Amino acid sequence: MASTPETEGQKPKHRPIVRIGIFIIAHSFIVSVVCCTAGVLALLLLPVLAKKTYVSENALMPGSAIPMITDQDVSGANNFINELTSLNSKSQSLNIEIPRLIALHMANLGGEVSYHMFQNQPNKFHPLHFFTSTDTEANNVNQTCESYATNTVGIIRAPRGDGKESIVLVTPYNPVNLSPNETLSLGIAYSVFSLLTQVSWLAKDIIWLAADSQHGQYNSVAAWLKDYHTPSFGGFGKLHDDECHISNDIIEMEVSDTLRRAGTMAAALVIKVANTGEAGEQDALNIYAEASNGQMPNLDLINVVSYLAVHGQGLRVQVDKLVSLLDSTWLKFIGEVFETVGKIARSVNPQWKFGISVKEYVEGSATLVSSLYNQALGVPTGSHGAFRDYQVDAITMEISPKLFSNSKGRQTELLFRGGRLVEGVIRSVNNLLEKFHQSFFLYLLTSSNKFVSVGVYMIAFLLLVAPLPVLAASLFSDTIKSYVKSEKNQPFKSWRWLYPTKTVFLVHLWGAIISLLPYFIYQIPDSQPTSRLLIWASLSLFILIVLGSFFRARSAEWALLKSVTVSSAFIGLCLMSVINFATAEIGALLLVPMCLMTKPWRVAGKVQSALNLVLVIIGFPGATFFVVKSVLGFENGSSLVEFWYWVESLWAWNSATYIYICMVHLPCWILCIYILLHPC
């Protein structure tokens, strides 16, 4: 936008940059078409452009040491698993007994043990929560012992460290209903913990958090992290009633009630074992990395894990992908096109390593789409998400054995494999001198060992949104020129944009208001999701009409209005691309064609009007939701209810996507409709 139209004076010669600007603006249609096509093409090309991952931080040195885990550790873990299983089958008050058993074993291994009790904090929508940093609301209702959950925390003090840094292992389990795979993950953590109490190379403290996930896996970790990072004065135990504590009388051990801390966390690993058998020949390792608002852990952490899993333990590493895309024909077709292009390119010059096979392309795209979707949603994919809020890099490692059987030998093998893998990762992270910073934070994965970095995917986005300022400038300059021709003596021509800006501002204000409405809708007791949704929709409409009638905008010229709308969409999309790239990319795919095409139906031809109508219908967030769902083939539950739950999950997780939809997407959509119906 470096040269808005106004530069066209009567001076014979402009500076070159201004002339380039004028040239681009004069050909805005071609520029828009070319840029948009290039943007979509670049997005489709991303799986092709993905690079192989590499471990960037030298200090990590993954796999340089021989795994030290011994039979003794593993047999200890086996005993631990057996005890847990037998306890599970006979005892009654499991949510007290199991933490106690874990604490006992931790203490026996030589760790410092403490309990962390927390209450379930239901996710509530709170307005202004997005804009404020801290919420100090303590929800102290319902303080019964049953509502408390107990995390068990064991800490190994590093013999070579100064206690300033730590590595966290998290094993979520549900004490009320302990499943065999949860016991297995506890067993893996036990074997590693048992080893690490004996080794001499440890430079960072190890924290093993056995997270009580009866209130959700994320919540337990988040509650612990919050208390870990909040300085408490006068003892943490004060908060709780005494009878709620697990009594230490029976078993003689030192379990501290106060929250014990180690240093700042360098990394965190959430260890899980999948309960479904995997169909392949190998055991597999699923990696989940997406935290809230599309934040990712440092790529080095994923690299180390996948390197060790593939080369050390012979596991097949996979990241989440959208299975329904795997056999879509059009994706295969695009893949074939790219493959052919790649072959031709290679025949021209063998140096060009362009192009990948169709299968690779389809798998890469499926992973990329899933990665984009998870990031765009802004909802963490596991309990590792809680760590990212404290700038700690964390991932979930889910080991899925090829056949889940309870046979002793199979269990031991899994314990060995998992234990070695975790040990290797810890050993690498232990080598770190600084926190992860070498590798990427902003990337998309196309497979476990391929990634697209910010420098590449930003090109696709910028190409997509580049037509917006060009179009805004060209519309603006055209209108101003027409003023100059028609009414000669009117001053303030260059300030005419103030009227449409007022309209646009009001619509955005409306967006802000309706984004806060759910808070009030929640005050209505006993309402169904459908009725809530309907109340929301009708209230929004009502407010829109009220705002529209109160501040009746002077019938501004549609071209200027469109120009301002397009500029606001541009600003909104660019902002969002910094906050959460995936949302901005998906939003741009919907918004940009709609904004570029929209035109009053009286001015536009029939074909364009029909096209506009289709774009506007698809552009409505609810419609988009259903279209995407039916295309990708998810079907469950009533659609309105589902949509409400989807939106609810967005604000419950403080997703910026919710803000984006309400304050950028919806206002632009309304304005596009307004322009479409403009009487001229």
Place this chain on the structure above:
Amino acid sequence: MEESSGKTTKKHPWFWSSAVASIVLRLVLIVYFPNTLNFSSRPEVSTPITSLRRLAEGYWLKQSSMSPYAGSMYHGSPLLLSILGPLTGDRGEGQSHLLCGLAFVIADFITAILIRAIGQLLQVADIQSLKSLGASKFSKTSENFPAGDIAALVYLWNPLTIITCLGYSTSPIENLMIVLSLYGACRRLVPLAAFGLVMASHLSLYPVILIIPLVLLIGSGLDTPPRKLFLQPNHGDGYKKTNFSWRRVVLFFLWASVWALYVLVLCSISLKEYSGLGEMFKRTYGFILSVEDLSPNIGVLWYFFAEVFDFFRDFFLIVFHINILFMVLPLAIRLHHRPCFLAFVYIAISSILKSYPSVGDSALYLGLLGLFVNALADMQFSFFLFSGYLGTLLLSPVMHNLWIWRGTGNANFYFATAMAYACFQIILVVESVSSMLNHDRALKKGATPVAKKIQ
């Protein structure tokens, strides 16, 4: 800006209801959302010089019989400490700094009223001189648009002003002093002008360059078209030649020195038991000039001085500060017939190049820009600048979040927005000056309309 200048066509009731609405908005936000909107911790709003938190700290130090400047927390004036300090004292639960907030709201309101008064004076002078020139077309538009009302409303409704007011930064007081001096000079109230100048430069040092426009205002009166236009034979009749009144200027300097002496005496009394004036100068002006605090802000100096080698530091300090002074003289020569506009340009330039800028400074010059709405009717790039300001100001907190809280960005991200912001400010200054010069040229052509060029 969009709310005001579109609607305020004329008539005062509109102005008063809008002004009161903006005050009510501020009060509501201060009283009902005291802690939820954490503007006071934003680097864009509160700088080391203007932060009220630091002031409270300094007050606390002073209460416990220590020098308020101990520990490099407070860098403001001791007088502010005496005036605002007691208001920060009662920090009961939930109503932190409520009284200070009220003080800032009042300061904002007075500033707006003064801006309006300046605007009315300017408008009267403008119409008079246009009539005497015979350029009736311009005078008609000038009557249509009450520049004072527009400027005051732009100041009051500017989100930047509101944020500054809610962010508990002392910039509203500084802005008030600057506007007070301008108002005094416009009304030719020499003691008031001198007082405003002395206080403003005592609080934040940079307004000291306003001495040139103030002297011009006091000496030769309000903004007029260039003098040579009146000397042209065809319309030189109705114009009475005003001479530069040296007597007033001397009086101004006398008053200024009296006020300066008075302020210094008050400061030394207030600091008597703890430290002397020497420490005050070192900790306030020294702190401003030597850019000691390198915490990020929306200016461009912090990044540079964080990077620069230590042995070049002094050299670049001089270079950067000379930068402001370099522009003072040429602008004064070119725009000497429009002292109020000159003051606007000076304020804008110093808020770009000052060592700890905040959005409060931008709020002031954007408000003053409204005073010249008639002359700047054909300003170029207005929409571009509007979008740019909006974009950068929204982007700045996002980049800060990315750098400080998420840890996925770095200082360059934030500095990029600071640079973009500086660029937009520079474009604003350049465009406003050039359109003011164009306006003068158009006047020169007499009745020929300004509409000739552009757009």
